[in-house]
Amino acid sequence: MISHRSVVAWVTVVLCLAAFSERSFAQPSAAEPASIPSPKSVLGFTPGDDRTVAGWSQITDYFARLDRASDRVSVQTLGESTLKRPLIVAFISARENILALPKYKEIQQQLADPRLITQDVQRDRLLANGKVVVTISCSIHSTEIVASQMSMQLAYELATAQDSETQTILQNTILLLIPSPNPDGIDIVANWYRKTLGTPYEGKEPPELYHHYAGHDDNRDWFMLNLKETQLITRLLWHEWFPQIVYDVHQQGANGSRFFVPPFYDPANPKISPLLLRQVGLIGHKIAADLQAAGFKGVLTNALYDTWWHGGFRTAPYFHNSIGILSEAASARLMTPNTVTAEQLARASSRGMRNATEAMTNFPDPWPAGAWRPRDIMAMEMIAARSILSMAAQFRADYLRNFYELGRKNIELPANKGETLAYLVPAGQARDEAVAKMIGSLLDQGVEVFRLDRELHVVLSPQVLQRANPVTEKLGTYKITGQMSALQEVPLGSYIIFLNQPQRANVEALFEPQIYPNRLTAQGEAERPYDVAGWTLPLQMGIEAPAVVFIRETASERRLTKLKDGNQVRADLALALKKGDESPIRNPVKQPVRVGIYKGSMSNMDEGWTRFVFDTFNVPYSSVRDADMRQGALNSKFDALVFPSQSSTQIINGNATGTLPAEYTGGLTEAGVKNLKEFVSNGGMLICFDNSCDLAIKQFNLPLRNVLEGVRSSEFYCPGSIVTLDLDNKNQIAATLPSALPAYFINSSAFAAATDANVRVIARYAKENVLLSGWLLGEDKLRGQIAIAEVSLGKGRIVLFGFRPQHRGQTWATLPLIWNALSSAAATSSE
Ligand SMILES: [Zn+2]
Numbered sequence: 001m002i003s004h005r006s007v008v009a010w011v012t013v014v015l016c017l018a019a020f021s022e023r024s025f026a027q028p029s030a031a032e033p034a035s036i037p038s039p040k041s042v043l044g045f046t047p048g049d050d051r052t053v054a055g056w057s058q059i060t061d062y063f064a065r066l067d068r069a070s071d072r073v074s075v076q077t078l079g080e081s082t083l084k085r086p087l088i089v090a091f092i093s094a095r096e097n098i099l100a101l102p103k104y105k106e107i108q109q110q111l112a113d114p115r116l117i118t119q120d121v122q123r124d125r126l127l128a129n130g131k132v133v134v135t136i137s138c139s140i141h142s143t144e145i146v147a148s149q150m151s152m153q154l155a156y157e158l159a160t161a162q163d164s165e166t167q168t169i170l171q172n173t174i175l176l177l178i179p180s181p182n183p184d185g186i187d188i189v190a191n192w193y194r195k196t197l198g199t200p201y202e203g204k205e206p207p208e209l210y211h212h213y214a215g216h217d218d219n220r221d222w223f224m225l226n227l228k229e230t231q232l233i234t235r236l237l238w239h240e241w242f243p244q245i246v247y248d249v250h251q252q253g254a255n256g257s258r259f260f261v262p263p264f265y266d267p268a269n270p271k272i273s274p275l276l277l278r279q280v281g282l283i284g285h286k287i288a289a290d291l292q293a294a295g296f297k298g299v300l301t302n303a304l305y306d307t308w309w310h311g312g313f314r315t316a317p318y319f320h321n322s323i324g325i326l327s328e329a330a331s332a333r334l335m336t337p338n339t340v341t342a343e344q345l346a347r348a349s350s351r352g353m354r355n356a357t358e359a360m361t362n363f364p365d366p367w368p369a370g371a372w373r374p375r376d377i378m379a380m381e382m383i384a385a386r387s388i389l390s391m392a393a394q395f396r397a398d399y400l401r402n403f404y405e406l407g408r409k410n411i412e413l414p415a416n417k418g419e420t421l422a423y424l425v426p427a428g429q430a431r432d433e434a435v436a437k438m439i440g441s442l443l444d445q446g447v448e449v450f451r452l453d454r455e456l457h458v459v460l461s462p463q464v465l466q467r468a469n470p471v472t473e474k475l476g477t478y479k480i481t482g483q484m485s486a487l488q489e490v491p492l493g494s495y496i497i498f499l500n501q502p503q504r505a506n507v508e509a510l511f512e513p514q515i516y517p518n519r520l521t522a523q524g525e526a527e528r529p530y531d532v533a534g535w536t537l538p539l540q541m542g543i544e545a546p547a548v549v550f551i552r553e554t555a556s557e558r559r560l561t562k563l564k565d566g567n568q569v570r571a572d573l574a575l576a577l578k579k580g581d582e583s584p585i586r587n588p589v590k591q592p593v594r595v596g597i598y599k600g601s602m603s604n605m606d607e608g609w610t611r612f613v614f615d616t617f618n619v620p621y622s623s624v625r626d627a628d629m630r631q632g633a634l635n636s637k638f639d640a641l642v643f644p645s646q647s648s649t650q651i652i653n654g655n656a657t658g659t660l661p662a663e664y665t666g667g668l669t670e671a672g673v674k675n676l677k678e679f680v681s682n683g684g685m686l687i688c689f690d691n692s693c694d695l696a697i698k699q700f701n702l703p704l705r706n707v708l709e710g711v712r713s714s715e716f717y718c719p720g721s722i723v724t725l726d727l728d729n730k731n732q733i734a735a736t737l738p739s740a741l742p743a744y745f746i747n748s749s750a751f752a753a754a755t756d757a758n759v760r761v762i763a764r765y766a767k768e769n770v771l772l773s774g775w776l777l778g779e780d781k782l783r784g785q786i787a788i789a790e791v792s793l794g795k796g797r798i799v800l801f802g803f804r805p806q807h808r809g810q811t812w813a814t815l816p817l818i819w820n821a822l823s824s825a826a827a828t829s830s831e
Pocket of ligand 1: 141250
């Protein structure tokens, strides 16, 4: 099956899959203290064994023992997860490096900010003395569980191995091993797995989000930093340790390639340095070659996954001048072996791979189908980890120098007149909480932000003003007067973010509009991007952030304060500061209103993000389950019910009988639909986001239709982009808002109303220039169509949002529409 070519000792040992034991990394020599506990000696099984799983307390317990027993390992607790589990990182390196961690941290911080290095001799000393810092993060997606188990074995083997290659790795690198950045999810999956072991549901995924708010979207949060886990790890990585290489270990579907590694597929984000893309490719190919040499089949490169989107664990590094590596192993059934047939492989196709049986240059050795075990996943991940560490150790000086040079180039001023110098966040936007959140997120990821302590006179970029931000032109909260080319006075108290800082690419990628290339398949259909196409942060948050192309004041005339953290911004804006975990934002819903948020039997990330924004804004709610809906008498409990985006089939049917234990199956059913209609007729308010509008429209025969339903992607496609809404400010739901607003459209809906219908239109997609950031194919289909509508039914009302006003907790521009709707629900209900 697998050949035993002896490439390096490590590979040979890992290969012996049948005999894979806790000693497989390399045999500890007799000199090694016998007191270093193996995972097996602590857990009672070897990580990766079929049908075993270690939960979070077992994993942290193992790492604590390793910390005590090995002078190569130092474990730190970063803080608490969302559900209050400890989030840990294990530093692994040679004993002398572990003893000198503060020194190496200091070196990294200087290399990360070349402005701190004033002399060539100082630079050369840092480059000579520094170590390559590598981060390996396991199982951020908790159902991709194997890597979290692997982390213990990897740590043990690095702590005990005596071979010369391991010694070289330990001497030249410092590994920051994160057993999981989502500890809550590890327990959600481990508990579920144990509970269902030996039942017909063994190996199925748990029927709840594996992150309390975000589920799978916990890996879409790395620039917004909404979640505690992303905040803690971002501090570790981009304020303290600045790793040169970050490896994010994932699993993919069961039936495709066995293992994906970079190079990635197109399109590449144009803000990522070509040098980084080349280095990513080099490491990916090293992993692929090592796997091939070790006899593993089915390794895929240059397919499916791209570098366009921002906000992933492995994409954030590109915007910090670092190398981000992804691997995606084919999944087993959690920790239960799986069998894959040739037919299944033949049906698996993706961007860059015709199917999983056909050899191609980027997939030279298809896997022949058969049994697939957690052990196989673990062995490939261990080889990948070893490949990366070995590259880092061998080319230590190159990695440090490239990292430093990328930062150095970023701090150079633009060569040409008229190029963007900085972005401004002018004072007086009447959006203080959003401004505080955005500036706070920037500071949290290490972006430099200054406050103006004296007025500044600048010339703004006309292109950016017109293309990117309808807010700037249409709101009038901060009025930019005179010619675009004229000097503007920017009030003190405004914020400025200069481009010439080490994180230049990050500032550009967050502030500029994204222009996704028109990519079509041979059949003329839209080629789906891996994730979203646009995310421009000030647009999503409804914040004016014009680009500056000229500043009158010289550097010495400016009065600027460099901000330390988000608290300073909140203090500037006189926002309440509360100690502890709660969000400092005051509930924006004017009257007390009893809100229910629908939570069906099928886990739904949009439901989680809805709870997240309600919790962030301190708006009270309860979750409403299908049983509550079927029981009825909803008016006695709620004034308003919110349905997050979900298809009506999923809402009505839920998980099918027999697919999961009975308590996790079933849906709203006809009875629930009837009760919901009664709730509205009796005076309740129903608020639907995006896909769930379909339920209300079809079940209640509303005089609206989704004009995008069934339209081919060759005609219309918009996979996660920012578009402009025109609001009717006479309607109380839009009354407090500007007349034009950016909104997030992710394969969303657009409505047309019957001509004589009693439909109040609150917002339409703009009549022209709809797209602000991302990709919109077939704009004519969207122009002028209804985006938000309100329909009366009996004594109550239904508010339909064609899009998601709370998408990923990022779209602060459109959140006030939800709060206004709820404020008006209280008014209706009390009538
Ligand atoms: Zn994943």
